[in-house]
Amino acid sequence: MDLKRMGNQTVVFANPPVILSSYSVVGPKEGQGPLGKTFSKVWKDQLNGEKSWEFAESKMLREALEGAIAQVNVPSGHIDFMLAGDLLNQMISSNFAARQLALPFIGIYGACSTMALGMALGSMLIDGGFARYVLVGVSSHHDTAERQFRAPTEHGTQRAMSAQWTVTGAGSVLLGQTGVGPRITSATLGRVVDYAESNVNNMGSAMAPAVADTILNHLHDLHRHPADYDLIASGDLGAVGLALAGEVLKQSGRDMGTGFTDCGVMIFDANQDVHAGASGCGCSAVVFAGNIMQRIKAGELKRVLLVGSGALHSSTSALQGESIPGIGHAVVIEA
Amino acid sequence: MANQSSRQPTITVTPEQYKSLAQQYTPKPTVVKNVVRAFFVGGIICVIGQIIINLFVIAGLNRIDASTAATATMIFLGAMLTGLGVYDEIGKFGGAGSIVPITGFANSIVAPAMEFKREGYVLGVGAKLFTVAGPVLVYGIATSIVVGIVYFFLH
Amino acid sequence: MFEMIMPAFIVGGLICVIGQLLMDLTKPAFTPAHVLVSFVTGGAILGALGWYEPLVKIGGAGATIPLSGFGYSLAKGAMEAVGKQGILGALSGGVEATAVGIAAAVFFGYLMSVAFSPKG
Structure with missing residues (x-):
């Protein structure tokens, strides 16, 4: 088969x-x-x-x-x-x-x-x-x-x-299966990656290596480059995690350029007192369903890579001193 | 389309390198600003306590009773400001300045209890009243007992 | 009415600064609950050693309103009760000396929790 x-x-x-x-x-x-x-x-x-x-x-x-x-x-x-x-x-x-x-x-x-x-x-x-x-x-x-x-x-x-x-x-x-609209052409499912960040007030840092790992494998698997995408958006790395993921990817030989951003950075203004940005399942979901879908339909974005980022800990594991494992799942959406 | 390529793309940063990267990119707490705010907020809360003590003394209580009554009054104020949704704003500004005074203790009692009201009055409010107050009483009372026993044997 | 105001402000402010430094300079797992527990225990130990008493004399409410003052009252109560009734006082003294505070915290805490709902 x-x-x-x-x-x-x-x-x-x-x-x-x-x-x-x-x-x-x-x-x-x-x-x-x-x-x-x-x-x-x-x-x-x-x-x-x-x-x-x-x-x-x-x-x-x-x-x-x-x-x-x-x-x-x-x-x-x-x-x-x-x-x-x-x-x-x-x-x-x-x-x-x-x-x-x-x-x-x-x-x-x-x-x-x-x-x-x-x-x-x-x-x-x-x-x-x-x-x-x-x-x-x-x-x-x-x-x-x-x-x-x-x-x-x-x-x-x-x-x-x-x-x-x-x-x-x-x-x-x-x-x-059929109809009119943007299409999901491929997906890269992530591995659980844990670089020993245990600070529950720094989830971006906990998830950044996992997101970097998924992006690295995605580009490798499809023989693509960051420039092949109009937008690469991680789910909720926040300002700290986004900078860290960019740096990790750079040191691993992939310069993400300017098209790499994060839904958690996009959704709030600096004056909304959210510190490093947004998080939560809803973050990437509403930014994709709202802003990104509108920009795809308007023809501004032709090919988008959405990389959801997850921190796979619980309050119990955090209290017991475990570090926070991260995961990243990527989907490609094309107009 | 089947293309089973061997593994290789793995990020080339070691956990040790990542740790220093993470430290470098993570914003530090604004210690000086926090300390100044904690000093003023904590100082002002204690001044309010002192004024209440002085008022009780004027009302005729002796110094020790006045101090006890003032503590109870401050607990009442801390609990009420938490209920009104004001104390968390003071806490965001003042940090330890509003956590360390007895009003912060009252805040740590009301905040969880109030929020768990939806889980019932016994296992919600009743139990959550002691989320933070419980450990404080456990360690405080236990220490005082040990102090008392040591004192007994030394005298 | 305004006596002891400046000492209370300075001593109270400085005690809170110690708490702020504990939170900002230690690892992130050191939460407000840990701060409160440290202060009540620390206050009890300093009280037992006789080192907190001078602070109360100088600072008034500045030393009694912070939770370290609660610890100091616990230890002082236990020691005084041991002096009066012997070893049993070690068990009863601390709680007796702070009974008003504990009861007020439970009662007002319950009252406010029932009366108000969280704003989020």
Whole structure:
């Protein structure tokens, strides 16, 4: 059988799946940021009338998933699989959103890299002939993440200068076998890489080697150069991680040039007091579903490499002194 | 399309080199600014405490009772400012200046308890009241007992 | 009403500076909870050695409002109670001396937690 796999870690789709629609819902702080106008929907507050932040996050994910379905003429009964993930224990946001949507559901966890992972898996399902339509969505919420991973929100503490701000947002895409829209042409699934960073207030530094490893393998597997892409965007490395990944790639023989950026750097302004930038599943999801999709459709970007970045630790492993393993998953989107 | 190439692309930075790179790229805490702010915020909180002590003395309490009553008042103020959502803003500015005073102790009690109200009044509020206060009482009381025992045998 | 203001400001400010340096110059795992525990334990030990007492005399609230003052009261209470009732005082003295503070923290803490909801 003819394998669709290239090189070390990359899959190339014979019939590249189409991104039929995308939808993004964000919280108020994200709405006030520089990309505010590119999101489909901005909530007025962090709760949006729900009784807890966890309920609110699940609702936000549901709105994003339903929003993507509503934009195209695909009856929801025709959607073969829903892939979703989030950061909360046992992925409650996704599970409870899936309860309402009643679609065959695959919960996936790649920490903040989940959007790229879901797009890669969804494309594999479609190109493999197992599905015609796959719905992919992820969410994160600043306050649910704070209380699970860090301190209660009203605790009077100072955030480290390298700390990142978890995005309150949910993004989704509907992938189809045929149709009109940008296509996902290949994907490089990452290895878990751990360079012994154990500071939970410096996730960018923990994830940068993993992202660099995935980009290095991607370029090698497809015999490409950074200049072959109009945009290479990592998921949520933040300012510290982005600089580190660039430096690591440079020392490994790949100069990324000026087209290398990070969704976590794009989504907030310097004056929004987020320190090193944004993080969270929702970060790369809403930036891709909003800003990047618009720029692809407008013809500004022809070929984009989205590299989701994930920190695969838990609050338990951090307390027990383990370092933070990182992962990077890359998908190529072409107009 | 099958093209099973052998491995090779691996980043050429060693973990040791990465550690120094990470240190170089990670912004340092602004220690001087933080220290100045901690000094002023901590100093002002203690001044408020002193004024409350002085007022209790004027009201007729002796020095020791006035000091105890002032501590209870400061705990009340710290707890209330946390409930009103003000204390975390003071903390962001003042750092240790608002953590070390007894008002910071009150903040560390109310902040988790209030947030876990949605998980119920017994296992939420009741249990989380002691997330930080628990360790403080454990180590404080245990130390005082050891001090008392040592004192007993020395005298 | 305004006596002891400057000493309280300076002593209280300096004690908080020690806490800030502990947080900024040690490894990141040293959280506010660790700061509070260090201060209460440190205050109790300094109190036992008789080194905290002068600070309270000079600084007033500047030395009693920081959590090290809580530790000092615990140790002082334990030692005084040992003097009065012997070894049993080691167990009862600390908590008795700080009972108002502990009870106030539990009661007001509960009250405020029930009355308010977090803003996020």
